[in-house]
Amino acid sequence: SAVISQKPSRDICQRGTSLTIQCQVDSQVTMMFWYRQQPGQSLTLIATANQGSEATYESGFVIDKFPISRPNLTFSTLTVSNMSPEDSSIYLCSVDNGYEQYFGPGTRLTVT
């Protein structure tokens, strides 16, 4: 299994600002994923982050808006840039061990 922590757990931000979300895993993993869950909705994959390579973004998500760093095998960050109220969501990271994915507790972001 893998234990994942995220920081911050929640934040309230003003529009036009940026927030960086951290994801820490207690073991080394190759693949990390970032998801968004808008209010009352299911999860949507933002990007896949492999250590040592550029993140791969899903359709509708771009690097300028959601830059991702993956400096080592246990850590990743997602930045939500130039925020608008539409970015208010829960952001979750996850890791895959080849059989199942483990999810962090999420970061609840509210943009005012």
Next chain:
Amino acid sequence: DAKTTQPNSMESNEEEPVHLPCNHSTISGTDYIHWYRQLPSQGPEYVIHGLTSNVNNRMASLAIAEDRKSSTLILHRATLRDAAVYYCIRPIKAAGNKLTFGGGTRVLVKP
């Protein structure tokens, strides 16, 4: 296309079994079926997965149809803690087991 189809919601009484269906008619021979659930205010958690045979673990059982076009997640004795949204997913192996979440089935357990 990793599409699956599930009912939007189901209700059950506490201590009774819950059968959650999932259709995946476009599944290929090597695609696994995974189930995750999301409890209120938490991230999703893995429940079970299978390929062809029925599978059991401490959380649930997974019954896979012989033609693999559908499967059923079985919670043998629902508890209030099992109230969650249950997702049936076909991971995309070629993309590092990428998960595509559909709407899932919201399970309500009545005391």
